[in-house]
Amino acid sequence: MSDHNITLAEDAIERKTTTINLGPTHPATHGVFQNIMELDGERVVSSDQTVGYIHRAFEKLAERRPLYQITPITDRLNYCSSPINNMGWHLTCEKLLGVQTPKRVDYLRVIIMELARIADHLICNSIVGVDAGAFTGFLYVMQYRELIYEIYEEVCGSRLTTNIGRIGGFERNFTNTAFTKLEKFLKEYPVALGELESLLTRNRIFMERTIGGGPISAERALNYGFTGPNLRAAGVDYDVRVHSPYSSYQDFEFDIPVGKTGDNYDRFLVRNQEMWQSMRIIQQAYNKVQEFKGTDADVYHADVPEYYLPKKEDVYTKMEALIWHFKIIMGEVDMPKGEVYQSVEGGNGELGFYMISDGGRTPFRLHFRRPCFIYYQAYPELVKDSMLSDAILTMSSLNLIAGELDA
Amino acid sequence: MAISNEYIQQKLTEKFGDQVFNFEDTYGMLCFEAPKDLNLKVLQYLYDEPSLGFQFLTDLCGVNFPENPNRELAVVYHLHNLVENTRLRFKVFTPVATPDVFTATQLFSSANWMERETYDFFGVNFVGHPNLKRILNVDEMDYFPLRKEYPLEDQTRIDKDDEMFGRG
Numbered sequence: 004m005s006d007h008n009i010t011l012a013e014d015a016i017e018r019k020t021t022t023i024n025l026g027p028t029h030p031a032t033h034g035v036f037q038n039i040m041e042l043d044g045e046r047v048v049s050s051d052q053t054v055g056y057i058h059r060a061f062e063k064l065a066e067r068r069p070l071y072q073i074t075p076i077t078d079r080l081n082y083c084s085s086p087i088n089n090m091g092w093h094l095t096c097e098k099l100l101g102v103q104t105p106k107r108v109d110y111l112r113v114i115i116m117e118l119a120r121i122a123d124h125l126i127c128n129s130i131v132g133v134d135a136g137a138f139t140g141f142l143y144v145m146q147y148r149e150l151i152y153e154i155y156e157e158v159c160g161s162r163l164t165t166n167i168g169r170i171g172g173f174e175r176n177f178t179n180t181a182f183t184k185l186e187k188f189l190k191e192y193p194v195a196l197g198e199l200e201s202l203l204t205r206n207r208i209f210m211e212r213t214i215g216g217g218p219i220s221a222e223r224a225l226n227y228g229f230t231g232p233n234l235r236a237a238g239v240d241y242d243v244r245v246h247s248p249y250s251s252y253q254d255f256e257f258d259i260p261v262g263k264t265g266d267n268y269d270r271f272l273v274r275n276q277e278m279w280q281s282m283r284i285i286q287q288a289y290n291k292v293q294e295f296k297g298t299d300a301d302v303y304h305a306d307v308p309e310y311y312l313p314k315k316e317d318v319y320t321k322m323e324a325l326i327w328h329f330k331i332i333m334g335e336v337d338m339p340k341g342e343v344y345q346s347v348e349g350g351n352g353e354l355g356f357y358m359i360s361d362g363g364r365t366p367f368r369l370h371f372r373r374p375c376f377i378y379y380q381a382y383p384e385l386v387k388d389s390m391l392s393d394a395i396l397t398m399s400s401l402n403l404i405a406g407e408l409d410a
Numbered sequence: 411m412a413i414s415n416e417y418i419q420q421k422l423t424e425k426f427g428d429q430v431f432n433f434e435d436t437y438g439m440l441c442f443e444a445p446k447d448l449n450l451k452v453l454q455y456l457y458d459e460p461s462l463g464f465q466f467l468t469d470l471c472g473v474n475f476p477e478n479p480n481r482e483l484a485v486v487y488h489l490h491n492l493v494e495n496t497r498l499r500f501k502v503f504t505p506v507a508t509p510d511v512f513t514a515t516q517l518f519s520s521a522n523w524m525e526r527e528t529y530d531f532f533g534v535n536f537v538g539h540p541n542l543k544r545i546l547n548v549d550e551m552d553y554f555p556l557r558k559e560y561p562l563e564d565q566t567r568i569d570k571d572d573e574m575f576g577r578g
Contacts, residue, residue: 055546062531063555067562098437225466225492228520239492246495342436344488344499346468355469357488370471372488380523409546 020048027056031395033130034405038382038398045390050383054376058409065369069334070096070170070310073369078164080373081407084123084350085165086115086155091347094249095356096170099343100310107295107302108172109251113288114185115158115167116250116347117281121192122151123350124232124274124281127402131271132203134396135212140202147195150188157181171311172304182289189286196278204275213268217385217397224265227381230374231352233401236273237265243348254291255284267393267400274402309336334364351375351402375407413462413496415440421462425455439497446502449485450512453500456489457517464489464498467514470524472532474506476558482506483532487514504534506557513539531556 011017026037037053061076068076077088090112097104104112125148129141152162157180159167168174203209219229224237234241240259244252260276262269295302304311308327317324330336340362346355352374361367378401385401386394418440422430430452432443444452456464469488476482481503490497504511513536514521525536526545533554536542544551553560 055548058546060555063562223519226519228467228518241492246492247497342441342499344437344439344469344497353468355488357469357471357486359473368473370469370486372469376523376527377520380520 019043025395027053031134031398032403033399034403034408036379036403036405036408038394040391040394042391045392047386047389047391047394050386050394052379052382054379054408056409057405061371061410062369065366067365069331069336069364070338070366071331072334073366074168075164075166077371078166079406080371080410081123081350081354081375081404082163083126083404084119085163086119086167087123087347087349088354089165089167090116090250091345091349091354091356093168093170094347095343095345095358096310097305098345099339099341099358099360100170100307101339102171102305102307102310104172104250104305105302106251107292107299108304110254110288110291111173111177111303112168112250113252113255114285114292115155117285117288118151118154118188120348120350121278121281122148123402124278127351127399128203128271128274129199130399131213131267131396132199132209134399135209137203137206137209140199144195144199147188147192150184150191154181154184154188157184169304169311171307174312176301176303185285185289189282189289193279193282196275196282200275204272210268212393212396213271213400214266215264216267216389216393217400218264218266219381219385220265223381223384227384228377229352229381230378231348231350232273232277233265233270233352233378235259236262236269238263243346243353247346249345249347255287257284267396270400337362337364338366346372349374351404351407352378371410373407373410375403376410379403379408413491413494415498418462418496418498421459422452422455425459426452436499439499441499441501443501443503446485446504446511449487449500449502450514450517453487453489453514453517456498456500463491463493464496466490466492467518467520467524468497470514470521470528472528472534472556474532474557478503480505483509483534485511485528485534506533509534510537511535512537513542515539530554533557 021042023040025040026032027035035056038050040050041048065073074089074092077092078085080088125144129144132140155165156162159165219237221237221239224234238261240261242259257280260273262273312331313324313327318328338360340360342359344357346353355372357370358366359368386397419433429448430442430444434441456462468490471486473484483504483506484501487500511534513525525539528534529542530544530547
């Protein structure tokens with residue numbers, strides 16, 4: 004096993020291997036989770052993970068909350084792309100309630116979700132750069148994530164944990180400022196993404212650090228339940244947006260980038276390509292949104308009085324609106340009975356919501372399928388026999404988000 | 411493209427007879443039940459049978475139904491045939507007194523942590539699991555928190571005085 008010529012006596016206390024704790028709070032893990040690694044020199048012999056440090060019992064909390072109060076919980080799953088989680092949750096509720104959203108709402112949602120995907124991949128890829136020793140890219144692209152956050156802020160008022168949208172649509176229509184900011188982003192971001200790519204993609208140091216690190220075959224990836232960019236990097240073109248289209252994704256033209264070896268470099272490339280595809284989708288969605296004229300251009304929610312809050316001025320002047328307002332806020336609307344599974348393509352894979360309703364006011368059971376949680380168990384297999392520094396790189400290239408891991 | 415729910419149901423009934431039951435269509439997804447001793451046989455059949463090929467385990471989770479005598483705990487499998495793009499949901503029920511269910515880790519590596527999570531929250535004992543211990547909660551915990559016997563304070567307030575709100 005060891006390359007070194009160390010001979011230890013039979014009863015020696017010393018061992019050939021060293022055990023280290025990587026985490027729970029370690030700057031290289033980018034999140035709160037622990038890896039206990041057995042090292043032979045710098046080579047990883049075996050590892051074991053401990054998760055659950057920020058477990059907040061979301062599934063239990065959800066059992067006592069009316070639907071609209073669960074949205075802020077979903078923010079805190081994958082907090083790098085909260086809007087996707089929010090939309091996924093709204094879609095789950097809408098599926099259960101049988102709400103049909105207008106096309107304009109779907110397109111606006113697509114814009115927000117793809118922006119969130121870019122923000123998510125942007126962090127992941129630039130962090131892979133940081134862990135390979137290139138800090139510049141990370142600092143440089145932060146200002147473009149800032150542009151995305153400004154758009155969120157314009158739409159919903161918050162930046163990280165967004166609580167964006169409502170069951171049936173959005174809380175308010177997109178302002179002109181939001182669209183101006185979107186245009187600015189659409190114009191400026193491709194340049195920056197090109198620059199990030201030119202910094203890293205064909206960079207000799209970066210390539211040598213990432214190619215061949217943490218590889219996984221398509222068969223193993225599927226068996227381990229990989230989804231999202233990590234699965235696509237292994238060569239399987241599974242994408243929820245294409246396989247089970249939601250929010251009118253079938254109206255858009257885009258490609259699913261796939262890799263081949265499932266190593267860190269392929270994951271990096273797949274994420275980069277996905278950002279370009281997201282830009283395509285956003286541009287198409289924006290064009291489609293602009294085609295709505297007259298009163299159609301003011302549509303930003305479906306007609307679901309039981310779940311969508313009425314306008315404030317109506318609440319003060321109309322009895323019915325007041326009643327609905329009160330019933331919704333107090334969570335007094337009974338849901339239909341049923342069992343529903345809805346998934347969306349999250350930042351790092353298939354984010355699923357499995358909800359059982361017994362006809363009460365809160366879900367009887369709500370389970371989140373968290374892609375991180377499922378693929379993180381493959382980590383020991385991915386990093387076995389690799390160098391410790393490559394194991395860290397693998398961890399960031401898997402895009403592990405502690406909030407999603409622990410739920 | 412997709413395999414029709416009727417076809418899946420027909421194949422399963424051919425193979426397992428009335429051991430598989432409670433077929434229903436929930437928002438387009440086929441959902442059915444089997445006795446817990448058969449869970450591996452059903453999963454294996456769904457995996458191996460070429461015309462079905464449910465080889466991707468999307469999700470595995472537990473549910474607690476305290477009202478159902480001898481069927482208090484359920485283990486729910488969401489399976490996916492990625493080639494034909496068809497999903498199905500498969501459930502087994504177990505009494506809470508003897509919560510033993512065979513593990514699916516031999517078939518799906520991904521089941522490992524999901525079963526640990528289910529054990530952690532519901533106390534389902536997955537027989538044959540390589541490392542069945544708590545995953546998200548602390549090891550010292552001596553109860554299974556997601557069971558319904560541990561209620562949370564009800565924020566939706568159906569306990570409040572309805573008369574005050576015109577519904578008495």
